[in-house]
Amino acid sequence: MDYEIVIGLEVHLQLKTDSKMFCGCRNKFGAEPNTLTCPVCLGMPGILPVINKQAFDYALRAGLALNCKIDSFTKFDRKNYFYPDLPKNYQISQYDLPFAKDGWLDIKLTTDNKPLTTKRIGITRVHLEEDTGKLIHPEVRQEAGAEKTQLGYSLVDLNRAGVPLLEIVSKPEINSPEEAYAYLGALKEIMQYLEISDCDMEKGSLRCDTNLSVRPKGDKKLGTKAEIKNINSFKFVKNALVYEAKRQTELLKKGEPVIQETRLWDEKEEVTKPMRSKEEAHDYRYFPEPDLVPVIIDAKWLEEVKKNMPELPETRRKRLINQYQISEHETNVLTQEKAMADYAESGPVRTKTARNLMLGIVLQIINERKIEFGEFARKVPPENLLELAEQLDKKIIVSTMATTVLGKMLDSGKTAAEIIKGQGLEQVSDKSSLEPIIKEVIKNNAKIVADYKGGKKTAIQSLIGQVMKASRGKANPQIVKELLAKLLDN
Amino acid sequence: MELYKHTALEIRDMVLDKKVSSTDVVKDTFKRIDSVEPKIKAYLTLCKETALAQAGKIDEKIRKGEKIGQLAGIPIAIKDNISTQGIKTTCASKILSNFTPPYDAYVIKRIKEEDGIIIGKTNLDEFAMGSSCENSAFGPTHNPHDLSRVPGGSSGGSAAAIASDMAFISLGSDTGGSIRQPAALCGVVGLKPTYGAVSRYGLVAFASSLDQIGPITKDVRDAALMMNVIAGYDPQDSTSVKEFNSSKVEWFKRLEDGVKGLKIGIPKEYFAEGIDKDISKSVYQSIGLLEKLGAKTIDISLPHTEYGIATYYIIAPSEASSNLARYDGVHYGYRTTDYTDLMSMYHKSRSEGFGPEVKRRIMLGTFALSSGYYDAYYLRALKVRRLIKNDFDEAFKKADVILSPTSPIPAFKMGEKLDDPLQMYLCDVMTVSANLAGIPGISIPSGFTKSKLPVGLQILGKPFEEETILRVARTFERETDYHKTKPVI
Numbered sequence: 001m002d003y004e005i006v007i008g009l010e011v012h013l014q015l016k017t018d019s020k021m022f023c024g025c026r027n028k029f030g031a032e033p034n035t036l037t038c039p040v041c042l043g044m045p046g047i048l049p050v051i052n053k054q055a056f057d058y059a060l061r062a063g064l065a066l067n068c069k070i071d072s073f074t075k076f077d078r079k080n081y082f083y084p085d086l087p088k089n090y091q092i093s094q095y096d097l098p099f100a101k102d103g104w105l106d107i108k109l110t111t112d113n114k115p116l117t118t119k120r121i122g123i124t125r126v127h128l129e130e131d132t133g134k135l136i137h138p139e140v141r142q143e144a145g146a147e148k149t150q151l152g153y154s155l156v157d158l159n160r161a162g163v164p165l166l167e168i169v170s171k172p173e174i175n176s177p178e179e180a181y182a183y184l185g186a187l188k189e190i191m192q193y194l195e196i197s198d199c200d201m202e203k204g205s206l207r208c209d210t211n212l213s214v215r216p217k218g219d220k221k222l223g224t225k226a227e228i229k230n231i232n233s234f235k236f237v238k239n240a241l242v243y244e245a246k247r248q249t250e251l252l253k254k255g256e257p258v259i260q261e262t263r264l265w266d267e268k269e270e271v272t273k274p275m276r277s278k279e280e281a282h283d284y285r286y287f288p289e290p291d292l293v294p295v296i297i298d299a300k301w302l303e304e305v306k307k308n309m310p311e312l313p314e315t316r317r318k319r320l321i322n323q324y325q326i327s328e329h330e331t332n333v334l335t336q337e338k339a340m341a342d343y344a345e346s347g348p349v350r351t352k353t354a355r356n357l358m359l360g361i362v363l364q365i366i367n368e369r370k371i372e373f374g375e376f377a378r379k380v381p382p383e384n385l386l387e388l389a390e391q392l393d394k395k396i397i398v399s400t401m402a403t404t405v406l407g408k409m410l411d412s413g414k415t416a417a418e419i420i421k422g423q424g425l426e427q428v429s430d431k432s433s434l435e436p437i438i439k440e441v442i443k444n445n446a447k448i449v450a451d452y453k454g455g456k457k458t459a460i461q462s463l464i465g466q467v468m469k470a471s472r473g474k475a476n477p478q479i480v481k482e483l484l485a486k487l488l489d490n
Numbered sequence: 491m492e493l494y495k496h497t498a499l500e501i502r503d504m505v506l507d508k509k510v511s512s513t514d515v516v517k518d519t520f521k522r523i524d525s526v527e528p529k530i531k532a533y534l535t536l537c538k539e540t541a542l543a544q545a546g547k548i549d550e551k552i553r554k555g556e557k558i559g560q561l562a563g564i565p566i567a568i569k570d571n572i573s574t575q576g577i578k579t580t581c582a583s584k585i586l587s588n589f590t591p592p593y594d595a596y597v598i599k600r601i602k603e604e605d606g607i608i609i610g611k612t613n614l615d616e617f618a619m620g621s622s623c624e625n626s627a628f629g630p631t632h633n634p635h636d637l638s639r640v641p642g643g644s645s646g647g648s649a650a651a652i653a654s655d656m657a658f659i660s661l662g663s664d665t666g667g668s669i670r671q672p673a674a675l676c677g678v679v680g681l682k683p684t685y686g687a688v689s690r691y692g693l694v695a696f697a698s699s700l701d702q703i704g705p706i707t708k709d710v711r712d713a714a715l716m717m718n719v720i721a722g723y724d725p726q727d728s729t730s731v732k733e734f735n736s737s738k739v740e741w742f743k744r745l746e747d748g749v750k751g752l753k754i755g756i757p758k759e760y761f762a763e764g765i766d767k768d769i770s771k772s773v774y775q776s777i778g779l780l781e782k783l784g785a786k787t788i789d790i791s792l793p794h795t796e797y798g799i800a801t802y803y804i805i806a807p808s809e810a811s812s813n814l815a816r817y818d819g820v821h822y823g824y825r826t827t828d829y830t831d832l833m834s835m836y837h838k839s840r841s842e843g844f845g846p847e848v849k850r851r852i853m854l855g856t857f858a859l860s861s862g863y864y865d866a867y868y869l870r871a872l873k874v875r876r877l878i879k880n881d882f883d884e885a886f887k888k889a890d891v892i893l894s895p896t897s898p899i900p901a902f903k904m905g906e907k908l909d910d911p912l913q914m915y916l917c918d919v920m921t922v923s924a925n926l927a928g929i930p931g932i933s934i935p936s937g938f939t940k941s942k943l944p945v946g947l948q949i950l951g952k953p954f955e956e957e958t959i960l961r962v963a964r965t966f967e968r969e970t971d972y973h974k975t976k977p978v979i
């Protein structure tokens with residue numbers, strides 16, 4: 001029997017607002033514990049929440065970009081549960097009336113050697129809530145290699161408590177780990193384009209819970225699902241889903257039941273494990289938050305949000321193709337990250353050489369050095385890349401020298417011209433200074449010369465290579481070829 | 491000097507006219523406190539030094555001819571569930587017995603801006619849950635009119651402090667009658683404003699959708715004075731109403747205009763069985779007086795009155811169970827010394843920290859909100875709440891104000907109802923509906939029973955028409971001496 005995988009994803013995004021969801025504290029990552037707090041986000045007796053308008057504006061952007069129906073009447077509810085990182089022991093969230101529902105997100109799928117296909121994944125709901133604080137479990141300092149032991153207490157950092165969170169719940173319409181991966185990528189791309197979240201899994205600004213079940217292909221009814229929580233990278237999401245799908249399928253094939261439970265992904269052992277938790281059955285006792293009045297989203301407000309909405313990735317891609325007459329492939333590469341697209345559009349996209357630099361050596365160097373595009377852009381601003389392109393166009397350096405120069409630009413923050421001058425990397429086209437090098441190469445490679453003269457014309461490439469090497473890459477390969485041919489043929 | 495016998499407005503004017511210094515007023519008040527507080531026990535915390543320092547500053551300002559606020563030099567007592575920066579705010583609970591908030595409630599900020607002097611924090615039923623002021627972790631307050639009786643609750647300390655002249659104005663909070671009922675039992679004026687008229691910022695929440703801060707005073711004019719200070723829009727409270735800007739309401743302008751032509755609704759449901767005979771007789775006399783002064787009475791019906799208590803005792807505990815969840819021994823307040831893990835720390839801190847009435851309501855609320863029961867209890871209560879509100883909307887189409895007794899019974903003996911929570915809950919039967927509907931209500935002294943216990947008259951008004959109920963109350967007060975009849979302590 002064939003089995004089918006059904007996946008639903010719940011994504012939590014921290015919104016990058018100036019202040020927290022219900023108070024004026026700064027919303028910032030990485031500060032000293034408990035320095036970004038006030039009576040409101042500490043849940044002190046007597047405090048009251050006030051809704052952050054910017055957070056709601058950002059949330060509406062997301063709802064619109066995900067093609068959701070925006071309800072004109074929405075409210076907040078309390079989700080009650082006890083946990084030390086939750087100052088009030090209830091979280092202000094949205095229960096039965098999320099502000100956005102019934103949307104969709106298109107994802108692009110590539111399977112080996114098949115053309116790109118698009119699949120539409122339904123979005124059940126998008127709602128706003130406040131983040132919790134964080135628990136720190138201090139460990140006894142131990143000699144390297146020894147087992148760590150935890151101290152007998154935990155510490156609470158409430159800097160994150162009250163940071164606005166957007167929860168995006170997909171419909172169970174994702175049918176493979178690859179689709180889940182593509183969904184997360186597309187979602188991240190849109191949210192970054194909307195400029196509402198960093199979507200950085202390492203910093204916890206994007207978190208993902210997954211639900212996976214398996215059913216016999218063709219069945220309408222969903223199988224028993226397992227929830228996998230707290231996965232902290234896209235790659236791990238995919239790996240966890242691959243593992244879990246296999247685990248469940250094997251159970252079903254053996255005729256054993258899948259238990260509904262919450263599991264955790266163990267990165268080291270690469271398996272999912274049941275969460276050790278007695279109090280699985282939560283009763284959150286939701287009820288309308290009495291400290292906040294319902295939110296009315298009128299047409300004027302929505303209009304204002306639409307007006308301020310940044311360009312979405314698909315729209316941008318279409319525009320780039322038309323505006324700069326570049327290929328779809330080039331466009332897809334240049335827009336894979338918003339920062340890169342912004343960089344390209346601030347200059348480099350307009351000249352062919354600069355564009356090719358971005359598509360070639362820039363991507364290569366970023367991958368090699370494993371740095372973010374943003375870091376590259378800070379050290380090599382677009383005008384510096386344009387200047388490098390100019391040096392190439394004017395043939396001041398050999399094209400093969402570009403990688404070296406860009407590397408030095410990235411290290412030093414200097415311009416291409418400064419590096420080329422400072423290190424004497426200018427291309428040498430002057431025949432009188434190239435001739436002695438070429439003669440030397442001919443003299444030292446008698447066998448290859450003989451091959452060439454014997455009719456094996458391609459042997460000249462090897463000689464050109466030798467000359468380039470001898471000139472430390474600076475020789476103009478075109479001139480070298482001409483001179484070599486002249487000297488050999490005579 | 492016996493300055494304590496004056497009203498707040500009289501004292502303020504004396505201070506402003508330099509007939510007496512603010513320091514003398516504060517000293518005299520503390521002298522009074524020293525002599526009667528041991529019998530009454532209205533206060534949980536007294537702030538003599540800071541009050542005297544504050545008085546000194548005000549005297550200095552007056553001497554220099556600087557601009558002075560509306561509450562110049564008036565000693566004010568605050569119910570101990572309203573946050574005061576640097577002063578303990580305990581909610582009369584063991585769980586907060588050592589909690590000193592780092593911030594002021596909105597109303598406290600306003601009092602300070604208007605040069606009022608905070609002299610102490612008053613006793614209450616723990617977390618404002620109760621109708622007798624006996625549920626305090628620090629012991630009960632006594633009724634100044636009969637020390638063997640309760641002052642009413644939950645703002646019993648605030649009402650007793652005013653009745654015994656230990657403060658000129660006090661603040662209480664009213665969730666189901668907690669200002670009006672003790673005001674009635676102690677023979678003073680207590681006003682519960684419209685929901686949204688006074689910011690709740692800094693009021694330690696009992697039931698957020700019902701709670702409202704209001705003044706307890708010696709007479710109606712002082713209540714108007716205090717409303718002038720504390721009412722108004724506060725952006726820190728989302729339920730605070732923007733349109734109700736205190737500066738737009740002229741609290742004194744129409745106060746003396748009388749009741750000629752005013753239509754007073756008499757709800758038949760509020761004069762049903764179970765009301766003390768002396769009380770109903772007194773209230774009918776009061777109605778007669780107002781008619782004599784030019785008001786017209788009409789019979790009205792508030793048909794869902796009988797569901798008021800039941801509805802209230804679902805909604806209030808539900809919200810309370812959530813609001814009180816934060817007292818868990820983790821972040822502040824009481825933590826048990828004997829625990830093995832997180833769960834036992836939660837359990838023991840809460841079971842050792844909360845008193846029986848609070849626990850009862852937390853359990854009631856937790857049950858009413860839990861899945862499987864939510865629809866049957868909480869959701870249904872919300873629907874009945876809407877019906878009760880509709881009753882008032884209909885009634886106010888015919889009547890300008892609605893009159894009733896404030897409490898069905900006068901002050902009862904301490905301990906009398908302590909073991910019978912349901913009996914105790916019935917004390918709120920006349921008052922809860924105003925909280926459920928969000929409308930304003932005032933209780934004023936309107937007579938005495940045969941055993942010389944105060945009777946309170948409740949006047950309910952349309953939303954944001956505090957002006958009208960204050961005017962009716964003032965008209966009544968002008969013609970009577972009940973508010974001037976002081977207990978002998």
Ligand SMILES: [Zn+2]
Nearest residue numbers: 023025038041
């Ligand atoms: Zn804060």
